[in-house]
Amino acid sequence: MERLREEKVFKDPVHRYVHVRDKLIWDLIGTKEFQRLRRIRQLGTCYVTFHGAEHSRFNHSLGVYEVMRRIVKQFEGRIHFSPEEKLLCFSAALLHDIGHGPFSHSFEKVFHTDHEEWTQRILLGDTEANRVLRTVSPDFPQKVAQVIGKTYENKLITSLISSQFDADRMDYLLRDTYYTGTNYGSFDIERILRVMRPYNNMVVIKHTGMHAVEDYIVARYQMYWQVYFHPVTRSAEVILQKIFQRVHVLYGSGYVFARNPDHFIRLFKKHITLEEYLALDEPVVLFYMCEWSKEKDPILRDLCDRFINRRLFKYIEHDERITGPEWRRELQERFRQAGIDPNYYLVEDSPSDLPYDIYRIGDDSGERIPIYLLMPDGNLEELSLRSAIVESISGKRRYDYKLYFPLDLLEDGTKDQRVVNEIKQLLRITNRAAL
Ligand code: NI
Numbered sequence: 405m406e407r408l409r410e411e412k413v414f415k416d417p418v419h420r421y422v423h424v425r426d427k428l429i430w431d432l433i434g435t436k437e438f439q440r441l442r443r444i445r446q447l448g449t450c451y452v453t454f455h456g457a458e459h460s461r462f463n464h465s466l467g468v469y470e471v472m473r474r475i476v477k478q479f480e481g482r483i484h485f486s487p488e489e490k491l492l493c494f495s496a497a498l499l500h501d502i503g504h505g506p507f508s509h510s511f512e513k514v515f516h517t518d519h520e521e522w523t524q525r526i527l528l529g530d531t532e533a534n535r536v537l538r539t540v541s542p543d544f545p546q547k548v549a550q551v552i553g554k555t556y557e558n559k560l561i562t563s564l565i566s567s568q569f570d571a572d573r574m575d576y577l578l579r580d581t582y583y584t585g586t587n588y589g590s591f592d593i594e595r596i597l598r599v600m601r602p603y604n605n606m607v608v609i610k611h612t613g614m615h616a617v618e619d620y621i622v623a624r625y626q627m628y629w630q631v632y633f634h635p636v637t638r639s640a641e642v643i644l645q646k647i648f649q650r651v652h653v654l655y656g657s658g659y660v661f662a663r664n665p666d667h668f669i670r671l672f673k674k675h676i677t678l679e680e681y682l683a684l685d686e687p688v689v690l691f692y693m694c695e696w697s698k699e700k701d702p703i704l705r706d707l708c709d710r711f712i713n714r715r716l717f718k719y720i721e722h723d724e725r726i727t728g729p730e731w732r733r734e735l736q737e738r739f740r741q742a743g744i745d746p747n748y749y750l751v752e753d754s755p756s757d758l759p760y761d762i763y764r765i766g767d768d769s770g771e772r773i774p775i776y777l778l779m780p781d782g783n784l785e786e787l788s789l790r791s792a793i794v795e796s797i798s799g800k801r802r803y804d805y806k807l808y809f810p811l812d813l814l815e816d817g818t819k820d821q822r823v824v825n826e827i828k829q830l831l832r833i834t835n836r837a838a839l
Contacts, residue, residue, distance in 0.1 A: 405487045405540075414466055418579050422470040428540060429469065429494055435532035436682075437502055441465055443685035447580060448507045449640035450631065452714055454584035461501045467575035472497035474597055475564060475571060483560075483602045491540060493561055496551035497571050499533065502526050506686040510641050514648040515671045522681060524549050529678050559605035568775050569600065569607055569620075577623055580631060588626035591619040601778055608776040608784060617775060618793045625797055633755045635806055639716040642751045642808050647693065647707045650748060654701060663695035703748055715812065720831055722752065722807035731830065738827045739809075742819045749813065754805045807831075 406427040414422040424430050432438055441462040450457040472493050476485060485493070503523030505511045512518060526533060527549040537545040550556035554566055564571055574593055581589030599613025609617050631637075651665050652672055667688055670676040690712075697708035710716065724732060736746040744750075776784040788795040809831070814824050 405491060416463070416467060416470065418467055418575070418582050419470045422466045423473065426491060426494065428491055428536065429498060431536045431539075432495060432498055432533060433466070435536055437526050437531050437533045438462070438465070438499070440682060440685060441501065441504070443687055444504055444506055444508075445686060446576070447584075447632075448509050448637075449644060450584070450634070450637045452640045452716065453634045453636040454586070454631065456583045456585045457580070459579060459583040461504055464576055464579055465498055465501055467579055468500060468571045469494055469498040471571040471575050471593070471597075472564060475600065478597050478600065479602050488540065488544075489558070489561065492544075492547055492551060493564060495537065495544075495548045496561075496565050499523070499527065499548060500552050500565055500572060502533065505681070506684055506689045507641075507644055510644040510648065514645050514652070517671070517681075520553065523552055525678055526682070527552070531678070531682075560602055560607070563606050563773070567607065567773055569596075569609075573624070574620075577620070577627055580627060581623075584631055586627075586631060588630050589623045591623045592616050596620060603776070603778060603784070606773065606776070608778045609787075611777045611779050611785075611790075614777055614787070614791060617777075617787060618791050621775075621787075621794050621797070629802075633804060635719055636716060638753050638755070638806065639719060639808055640711065640714070642717060642753055643707055643711050646748045646751065647696070647704065647711060650701070650704045650707060651696070654704060659701060661696075662699055663692065665692065667692070703745060707748065710810075715810075717749075717751070717808040718811040719806040719808045720833070721805065723803070723805045724752070735827065735830050738823055738830065742814065742823045742827065744810075744813055744819075749810055751808045752805065753808060754803060 407425055408427050408430055412424040412430060414424070416422050424433070439462070442460050444461045445451065445457070446459050446461050446464045447457045476490055476493055479485070500523070501519070503519040503521070503526055505517060505519060505522070508519055527537065527545050528534060534545050537548055547556065551562055551565060554562045556562050563569075566572065574596070577589040577591070578593060581587065595613065595616040596609075599610040599616065601608050601610055648668075651668065654661070655665060655669070655672055665672075667680070667684055670680055693708045693712050696704050697712055699705045699708075736750060739746040739750055775787040777787055777790055779785055788798045811833075813819075814827060
Protein backbone atom coordinates (compact mmCIF):
# COMPACT_ATOMS: atom_id res chain seq x y z
CA MET A 405 0.00 0.00 0.00
CA GLU A 406 1.69 3.09 -1.22
CA ARG A 407 2.20 5.91 1.26
CA LEU A 408 2.79 9.54 0.40
CA ARG A 409 6.36 10.67 0.79
CA GLU A 410 5.11 13.43 3.03
CA GLU A 411 1.85 13.62 4.97
CA LYS A 412 -0.72 16.05 3.50
CA VAL A 413 -2.97 18.04 5.79
CA PHE A 414 -6.18 19.97 5.19
CA LYS A 415 -7.02 22.75 7.62
CA ASP A 416 -10.47 22.01 8.98
CA PRO A 417 -12.54 24.18 11.32
CA VAL A 418 -14.12 21.18 13.06
CA HIS A 419 -11.26 18.71 13.48
CA ARG A 420 -8.46 21.30 13.12
CA TYR A 421 -6.59 19.09 10.65
CA VAL A 422 -7.45 16.27 8.30
CA HIS A 423 -4.40 14.04 7.86
CA VAL A 424 -3.75 12.11 4.65
CA ARG A 425 -0.90 9.62 4.48
CA ASP A 426 -2.10 7.14 1.86
CA LYS A 427 -1.63 7.84 -1.82
CA LEU A 428 -4.96 6.13 -2.48
CA ILE A 429 -6.88 8.65 -0.36
CA TRP A 430 -5.04 11.58 -1.87
CA ASP A 431 -5.83 10.31 -5.38
CA LEU A 432 -9.51 9.74 -4.52
CA ILE A 433 -9.82 13.32 -3.28
CA GLY A 434 -8.47 14.48 -6.64
CA THR A 435 -11.07 12.64 -8.74
CA LYS A 436 -13.70 14.73 -10.47
CA GLU A 437 -16.53 12.78 -8.82
CA PHE A 438 -15.18 13.74 -5.40
CA GLN A 439 -14.44 17.34 -6.38
CA ARG A 440 -18.07 17.62 -7.51
CA LEU A 441 -19.08 17.40 -3.84
CA ARG A 442 -17.74 20.93 -3.42
CA ARG A 443 -20.75 22.03 -5.47
CA ILE A 444 -23.35 20.29 -3.31
CA ARG A 445 -24.22 21.73 0.07
CA GLN A 446 -24.32 19.45 3.04
CA LEU A 447 -27.61 20.83 4.34
CA GLY A 448 -29.52 21.68 1.17
CA THR A 449 -31.83 24.65 1.74
CA CYS A 450 -30.85 25.11 5.40
CA TYR A 451 -28.92 28.27 4.50
CA VAL A 452 -32.20 30.21 4.18
CA THR A 453 -32.60 29.75 7.94
CA PHE A 454 -29.01 29.58 9.19
CA HIS A 455 -26.98 31.68 6.80
CA GLY A 456 -23.70 30.04 7.79
CA ALA A 457 -24.87 26.65 6.56
CA GLU A 458 -23.10 26.91 3.21
CA HIS A 459 -20.70 24.02 3.89
CA SER A 460 -20.45 21.33 1.27
CA ARG A 461 -20.50 17.56 1.14
CA PHE A 462 -16.83 17.86 0.22
CA ASN A 463 -15.75 19.14 3.62
CA HIS A 464 -18.15 16.81 5.43
CA SER A 465 -16.69 13.84 3.53
CA LEU A 466 -13.13 14.83 4.45
CA GLY A 467 -14.32 15.10 8.06
CA VAL A 468 -15.86 11.63 8.04
CA TYR A 469 -12.59 10.27 6.69
CA GLU A 470 -10.69 12.00 9.53
CA VAL A 471 -13.03 10.62 12.21
CA MET A 472 -12.63 7.17 10.68
CA ARG A 473 -8.87 7.52 10.68
CA ARG A 474 -8.95 8.30 14.38
CA ILE A 475 -11.30 5.40 15.19
CA VAL A 476 -9.06 2.95 13.34
CA LYS A 477 -6.03 4.31 15.16
CA GLN A 478 -7.82 4.03 18.49
CA PHE A 479 -8.73 0.39 17.76
CA GLU A 480 -5.12 -0.55 17.00
CA GLY A 481 -3.86 -2.99 19.58
CA ARG A 482 -7.41 -4.13 20.38
CA ILE A 483 -8.20 -5.52 16.97
CA HIS A 484 -6.22 -6.27 13.85
CA PHE A 485 -7.01 -4.49 10.62
CA SER A 486 -4.94 -5.50 7.59
CA PRO A 487 -3.51 -2.63 5.51
CA GLU A 488 -6.20 -3.30 2.91
CA GLU A 489 -8.96 -3.24 5.53
CA LYS A 490 -7.71 0.09 6.78
CA LEU A 491 -7.87 1.51 3.27
CA LEU A 492 -11.34 0.04 2.93
CA CYS A 493 -12.50 1.89 6.06
CA PHE A 494 -10.91 5.15 4.88
CA SER A 495 -12.21 4.92 1.30
CA ALA A 496 -15.76 4.05 2.39
CA ALA A 497 -15.74 6.97 4.84
CA LEU A 498 -14.48 9.37 2.22
CA LEU A 499 -16.87 8.23 -0.52
CA HIS A 500 -20.05 7.46 1.44
CA ASP A 501 -21.90 10.56 0.14
CA ILE A 502 -20.54 10.59 -3.40
CA GLY A 503 -23.92 9.74 -4.96
CA HIS A 504 -25.76 12.77 -3.62
CA GLY A 505 -27.47 15.04 -6.11
CA PRO A 506 -28.19 18.77 -5.79
CA PHE A 507 -30.58 19.63 -2.92
CA SER A 508 -30.86 15.89 -2.30
CA HIS A 509 -34.04 15.87 -0.24
CA SER A 510 -36.29 17.66 -2.71
CA PHE A 511 -34.56 16.21 -5.72
CA GLU A 512 -34.99 12.59 -4.66
CA LYS A 513 -38.57 13.14 -3.66
CA VAL A 514 -39.58 14.55 -7.05
CA PHE A 515 -37.40 12.53 -9.41
CA HIS A 516 -37.38 9.30 -7.38
CA THR A 517 -33.62 9.05 -7.62
CA ASP A 518 -31.75 7.35 -4.80
CA HIS A 519 -28.32 8.65 -3.77
CA GLU A 520 -27.33 5.23 -2.43
CA GLU A 521 -27.99 3.64 -5.80
CA TRP A 522 -25.97 6.40 -7.50
CA THR A 523 -23.12 5.86 -5.05
CA GLN A 524 -22.94 2.25 -6.19
CA ARG A 525 -23.02 3.25 -9.85
CA ILE A 526 -20.25 5.82 -9.37
CA LEU A 527 -18.01 3.38 -7.49
CA LEU A 528 -18.54 0.53 -9.94
CA GLY A 529 -18.98 2.41 -13.21
CA ASP A 530 -16.59 4.00 -15.67
CA THR A 531 -15.35 6.80 -13.40
CA GLU A 532 -12.10 8.23 -12.11
CA ALA A 533 -12.99 7.06 -8.60
CA ASN A 534 -13.39 3.50 -9.87
CA ARG A 535 -10.02 3.60 -11.63
CA VAL A 536 -8.27 4.86 -8.51
CA LEU A 537 -9.90 2.21 -6.29
CA ARG A 538 -8.85 -0.55 -8.68
CA THR A 539 -5.20 0.26 -8.06
CA VAL A 540 -5.61 -1.57 -4.72
CA SER A 541 -7.11 -4.71 -6.28
CA PRO A 542 -9.66 -5.52 -9.01
CA ASP A 543 -12.42 -6.24 -6.47
CA PHE A 544 -11.65 -3.29 -4.19
CA PRO A 545 -14.33 -0.98 -5.70
CA GLN A 546 -16.88 -3.73 -5.05
CA LYS A 547 -15.77 -4.01 -1.44
CA VAL A 548 -16.05 -0.26 -0.87
CA ALA A 549 -19.52 -0.33 -2.43
CA GLN A 550 -20.49 -3.19 -0.11
CA VAL A 551 -19.29 -1.38 3.00
CA ILE A 552 -21.29 1.72 2.05
CA GLY A 553 -24.27 -0.42 1.03
CA LYS A 554 -24.02 -2.29 4.36
CA THR A 555 -23.66 -5.71 2.74
CA TYR A 556 -19.97 -6.27 3.46
CA GLU A 557 -19.16 -9.44 5.43
CA ASN A 558 -17.21 -7.69 8.20
CA LYS A 559 -20.02 -6.03 10.18
CA LEU A 560 -17.65 -4.16 12.42
CA ILE A 561 -16.39 -2.24 9.39
CA THR A 562 -19.90 -1.45 8.08
CA SER A 563 -20.99 -0.30 11.53
CA LEU A 564 -18.19 2.28 11.54
CA ILE A 565 -19.95 3.89 8.55
CA SER A 566 -23.57 3.35 9.51
CA SER A 567 -24.83 2.71 13.00
CA GLN A 568 -25.96 4.82 15.92
CA PHE A 569 -22.29 5.54 16.43
CA ASP A 570 -20.61 6.04 13.12
CA ALA A 571 -18.03 8.34 11.64
CA ASP A 572 -20.67 9.96 9.39
CA ARG A 573 -22.95 11.01 12.24
CA MET A 574 -20.15 12.16 14.48
CA ASP A 575 -18.83 14.44 11.79
CA TYR A 576 -22.12 15.88 10.58
CA LEU A 577 -23.42 16.71 14.05
CA LEU A 578 -20.27 18.66 14.90
CA ARG A 579 -19.94 20.21 11.44
CA ASP A 580 -23.57 21.24 11.10
CA THR A 581 -23.43 22.73 14.59
CA TYR A 582 -20.34 24.71 13.67
CA TYR A 583 -21.65 26.04 10.37
CA THR A 584 -25.18 26.83 11.56
CA GLY A 585 -23.69 28.69 14.51
CA THR A 586 -25.95 26.79 16.90
CA ASN A 587 -24.72 25.00 19.96
CA TYR A 588 -27.16 22.13 20.09
CA GLY A 589 -25.04 19.53 18.34
CA SER A 590 -21.80 19.74 20.21
CA PHE A 591 -20.48 16.83 22.21
CA ASP A 592 -17.07 15.64 23.32
CA ILE A 593 -15.80 13.63 20.37
CA GLU A 594 -12.34 13.10 21.90
CA ARG A 595 -13.93 11.47 24.89
CA ILE A 596 -16.23 9.32 22.75
CA LEU A 597 -13.36 8.10 20.58
CA ARG A 598 -11.48 7.17 23.74
CA VAL A 599 -14.31 5.03 25.14
CA MET A 600 -15.34 3.26 21.90
CA ARG A 601 -14.43 -0.44 21.88
CA PRO A 602 -14.66 -3.09 19.17
CA TYR A 603 -16.70 -6.01 20.53
CA ASN A 604 -17.36 -8.97 18.24
CA ASN A 605 -19.08 -7.41 15.23
CA MET A 606 -19.99 -4.10 16.75
CA VAL A 607 -18.80 -1.02 18.52
CA VAL A 608 -19.67 -0.67 22.19
CA ILE A 609 -18.93 2.02 24.75
CA LYS A 610 -16.93 1.54 27.91
CA HIS A 611 -19.29 2.17 30.86
CA THR A 612 -17.30 5.18 32.08
CA GLY A 613 -18.23 6.95 28.84
CA MET A 614 -21.97 6.89 29.44
CA HIS A 615 -22.36 10.59 30.07
CA ALA A 616 -20.44 11.51 26.94
CA VAL A 617 -22.81 9.24 24.99
CA GLU A 618 -25.86 10.82 26.62
CA ASP A 619 -24.58 14.16 25.43
CA TYR A 620 -24.22 12.81 21.90
CA ILE A 621 -27.78 11.38 21.84
CA VAL A 622 -29.25 14.62 23.17
CA ALA A 623 -27.19 16.59 20.64
CA ARG A 624 -28.72 14.52 17.85
CA TYR A 625 -32.20 14.99 19.23
CA GLN A 626 -31.74 18.74 19.46
CA MET A 627 -30.22 19.07 15.98
CA TYR A 628 -33.13 17.26 14.36
CA TRP A 629 -35.74 19.47 15.88
CA GLN A 630 -33.87 22.77 15.96
CA VAL A 631 -31.97 22.55 12.67
CA TYR A 632 -32.75 19.64 10.33
CA PHE A 633 -36.55 19.90 10.57
CA HIS A 634 -36.65 23.66 10.88
CA PRO A 635 -39.97 24.82 9.37
CA VAL A 636 -38.40 27.71 7.42
CA THR A 637 -35.84 25.39 5.78
CA ARG A 638 -38.72 23.09 4.89
CA SER A 639 -40.59 26.01 3.34
CA ALA A 640 -37.72 26.51 0.87
CA GLU A 641 -37.62 22.77 0.25
CA VAL A 642 -41.34 22.69 -0.47
CA ILE A 643 -40.93 25.50 -3.01
CA LEU A 644 -38.05 23.67 -4.66
CA GLN A 645 -40.12 20.51 -4.99
CA LYS A 646 -42.94 22.50 -6.53
CA ILE A 647 -40.53 24.07 -9.04
CA PHE A 648 -39.33 20.65 -10.20
CA GLN A 649 -42.93 19.45 -10.33
CA ARG A 650 -44.01 22.49 -12.38
CA VAL A 651 -41.15 22.09 -14.84
CA HIS A 652 -42.01 18.44 -15.27
CA VAL A 653 -45.69 19.23 -15.91
CA LEU A 654 -44.89 22.08 -18.33
CA TYR A 655 -42.41 19.90 -20.19
CA GLY A 656 -45.02 17.14 -20.51
CA SER A 657 -47.62 19.57 -21.81
CA GLY A 658 -45.41 20.85 -24.63
CA TYR A 659 -44.83 24.30 -23.11
CA VAL A 660 -42.08 26.17 -24.92
CA PHE A 661 -39.49 27.28 -22.38
CA ALA A 662 -37.38 30.38 -22.86
CA ARG A 663 -34.71 28.28 -21.10
CA ASN A 664 -35.26 24.66 -22.02
CA PRO A 665 -34.69 22.25 -19.07
CA ASP A 666 -31.94 20.37 -20.94
CA HIS A 667 -30.21 19.02 -17.83
CA PHE A 668 -33.48 17.54 -16.53
CA ILE A 669 -35.07 15.98 -19.60
CA ARG A 670 -33.46 12.57 -19.17
CA LEU A 671 -34.56 12.59 -15.54
CA PHE A 672 -38.14 13.12 -16.67
CA LYS A 673 -37.73 10.21 -19.07
CA LYS A 674 -36.07 8.14 -16.35
CA HIS A 675 -32.99 7.11 -18.28
CA ILE A 676 -30.32 9.50 -17.17
CA THR A 677 -26.74 8.34 -17.70
CA LEU A 678 -23.99 8.42 -15.10
CA GLU A 679 -22.27 11.26 -16.90
CA GLU A 680 -25.47 13.33 -17.02
CA TYR A 681 -26.19 12.68 -13.37
CA LEU A 682 -22.71 13.84 -12.41
CA ALA A 683 -23.25 17.03 -14.41
CA LEU A 684 -26.10 17.99 -12.07
CA ASP A 685 -24.97 20.09 -9.15
CA GLU A 686 -26.31 23.05 -7.22
CA PRO A 687 -24.81 25.83 -9.35
CA VAL A 688 -26.52 24.23 -12.37
CA VAL A 689 -29.87 24.05 -10.58
CA LEU A 690 -29.54 27.65 -9.37
CA PHE A 691 -28.72 28.80 -12.88
CA TYR A 692 -32.01 27.33 -14.11
CA MET A 693 -33.88 28.93 -11.19
CA CYS A 694 -32.54 32.35 -12.19
CA GLU A 695 -33.46 31.77 -15.82
CA TRP A 696 -36.91 30.39 -15.03
CA SER A 697 -37.71 33.35 -12.78
CA LYS A 698 -38.20 35.18 -16.11
CA GLU A 699 -40.45 32.55 -17.80
CA LYS A 700 -43.90 33.33 -19.22
CA ASP A 701 -45.56 30.71 -17.06
CA PRO A 702 -46.70 32.64 -13.98
CA ILE A 703 -46.43 29.72 -11.57
CA LEU A 704 -42.90 28.68 -12.54
CA ARG A 705 -41.79 32.30 -12.63
CA ASP A 706 -43.22 33.04 -9.21
CA LEU A 707 -41.88 29.88 -7.55
CA CYS A 708 -38.35 30.48 -8.88
CA ASP A 709 -38.43 34.10 -7.82
CA ARG A 710 -39.51 32.96 -4.35
CA PHE A 711 -36.65 30.50 -4.14
CA ILE A 712 -33.98 32.90 -5.39
CA ASN A 713 -35.16 35.88 -3.36
CA ARG A 714 -36.29 33.99 -0.29
CA ARG A 715 -39.96 34.92 -0.46
CA LEU A 716 -40.96 31.80 1.40
CA PHE A 717 -44.32 30.25 2.19
CA LYS A 718 -45.79 30.78 5.63
CA TYR A 719 -47.08 27.81 7.57
CA ILE A 720 -49.47 26.71 10.25
CA GLU A 721 -49.40 23.65 12.48
CA HIS A 722 -51.73 21.15 10.98
CA ASP A 723 -52.73 17.58 11.66
CA GLU A 724 -55.13 15.98 9.22
CA ARG A 725 -55.90 13.29 11.79
CA ILE A 726 -57.65 16.04 13.73
CA THR A 727 -59.05 18.29 11.01
CA GLY A 728 -60.13 15.46 8.69
CA PRO A 729 -59.86 15.41 4.89
CA GLU A 730 -62.99 17.53 4.38
CA TRP A 731 -61.32 20.63 5.80
CA ARG A 732 -58.46 20.25 3.35
CA ARG A 733 -60.81 19.90 0.35
CA GLU A 734 -62.69 22.98 1.40
CA LEU A 735 -59.48 24.91 1.67
CA GLN A 736 -58.34 23.75 -1.78
CA GLU A 737 -61.67 24.84 -3.23
CA ARG A 738 -61.31 28.33 -1.72
CA PHE A 739 -57.79 28.61 -3.09
CA ARG A 740 -59.14 27.84 -6.56
CA GLN A 741 -61.84 30.48 -6.09
CA ALA A 742 -59.15 32.98 -5.22
CA GLY A 743 -57.28 32.04 -8.41
CA ILE A 744 -54.40 30.30 -6.61
CA ASP A 745 -53.55 26.77 -7.71
CA PRO A 746 -53.56 24.58 -4.57
CA ASN A 747 -51.42 21.95 -6.31
CA TYR A 748 -48.51 24.34 -6.01
CA TYR A 749 -49.50 26.72 -3.24
CA LEU A 750 -51.01 24.57 -0.52
CA VAL A 751 -48.53 21.98 0.62
CA GLU A 752 -48.44 19.60 3.52
CA ASP A 753 -45.14 18.50 5.02
CA SER A 754 -44.34 16.16 7.91
CA PRO A 755 -40.89 14.89 8.79
CA SER A 756 -40.40 12.66 11.75
CA ASP A 757 -37.50 10.97 13.41
CA LEU A 758 -36.78 8.65 16.21
CA PRO A 759 -33.89 10.07 18.21
CA TYR A 760 -32.87 6.76 19.70
CA ASP A 761 -34.87 3.62 19.21
CA ILE A 762 -34.04 0.32 20.85
CA TYR A 763 -37.13 -1.53 19.80
CA ARG A 764 -36.40 -2.32 16.20
CA ILE A 765 -33.44 -4.59 16.53
CA GLY A 766 -34.55 -6.61 13.50
CA ASP A 767 -34.18 -3.58 11.24
CA ASP A 768 -31.20 -4.41 9.05
CA SER A 769 -30.50 -0.79 8.13
CA GLY A 770 -28.06 -0.93 11.02
CA GLU A 771 -29.07 2.50 12.17
CA ARG A 772 -31.40 1.31 14.88
CA ILE A 773 -29.09 -1.19 16.51
CA PRO A 774 -28.98 -0.27 20.19
CA ILE A 775 -25.96 1.20 21.90
CA TYR A 776 -24.37 -1.10 24.45
CA LEU A 777 -22.25 -0.20 27.43
CA LEU A 778 -19.37 -2.50 28.30
CA MET A 779 -19.66 -3.03 32.05
CA PRO A 780 -16.75 -3.74 34.45
CA ASP A 781 -17.73 -7.44 34.62
CA GLY A 782 -17.39 -7.73 30.83
CA ASN A 783 -21.14 -7.92 30.17
CA LEU A 784 -23.06 -5.61 27.89
CA GLU A 785 -25.94 -3.44 28.99
CA GLU A 786 -28.26 -1.54 26.72
CA LEU A 787 -27.78 2.19 27.18
CA SER A 788 -31.36 3.25 27.95
CA LEU A 789 -31.54 0.75 30.84
CA ARG A 790 -28.73 2.68 32.50
CA SER A 791 -29.42 6.22 31.42
CA ALA A 792 -32.61 7.97 32.51
CA ILE A 793 -31.95 10.74 29.97
CA VAL A 794 -31.74 8.37 27.03
CA GLU A 795 -34.65 6.32 28.33
CA SER A 796 -36.86 9.40 28.32
CA ILE A 797 -36.35 10.04 24.60
CA SER A 798 -36.11 6.42 23.42
CA GLY A 799 -38.48 5.00 20.91
CA LYS A 800 -40.79 7.99 20.98
CA ARG A 801 -41.87 9.18 17.59
CA ARG A 802 -42.72 12.82 17.37
CA TYR A 803 -44.78 14.11 14.48
CA ASP A 804 -44.71 17.55 13.08
CA TYR A 805 -47.33 18.37 10.48
CA LYS A 806 -47.21 21.73 8.78
CA LEU A 807 -49.28 23.26 6.03
CA TYR A 808 -47.46 25.74 3.79
CA PHE A 809 -49.06 28.53 1.76
CA PRO A 810 -48.11 31.96 0.35
CA LEU A 811 -49.71 34.52 2.64
CA ASP A 812 -48.37 37.35 0.46
CA LEU A 813 -50.37 36.10 -2.55
CA LEU A 814 -53.54 36.05 -0.48
CA GLU A 815 -52.89 39.58 0.68
CA ASP A 816 -51.68 41.17 -2.56
CA GLY A 817 -54.96 43.08 -2.92
CA THR A 818 -55.99 41.46 -6.22
CA LYS A 819 -57.94 38.56 -4.70
CA ASP A 820 -61.62 38.41 -3.79
CA GLN A 821 -61.62 39.72 -0.22
CA ARG A 822 -64.54 37.55 0.84
CA VAL A 823 -62.75 34.37 -0.30
CA VAL A 824 -59.49 35.49 1.30
CA ASN A 825 -61.26 36.01 4.61
CA GLU A 826 -62.81 32.56 4.36
CA ILE A 827 -59.40 31.07 3.72
CA LYS A 828 -57.95 32.89 6.69
CA GLN A 829 -60.74 31.62 8.87
CA LEU A 830 -60.13 28.07 7.72
CA LEU A 831 -56.41 28.51 8.37
CA ARG A 832 -57.27 30.17 11.69
CA ILE A 833 -55.04 33.13 10.87
CA THR A 834 -56.39 35.77 13.17
CA ASN A 835 -53.14 37.25 14.28
CA ARG A 836 -50.74 37.84 11.39
CA ALA A 837 -47.84 38.56 13.69
CA ALA A 838 -48.04 35.01 15.01
CA LEU A 839 -46.93 33.60 11.65
NI1 NI B 1 -22.63 11.83 5.31
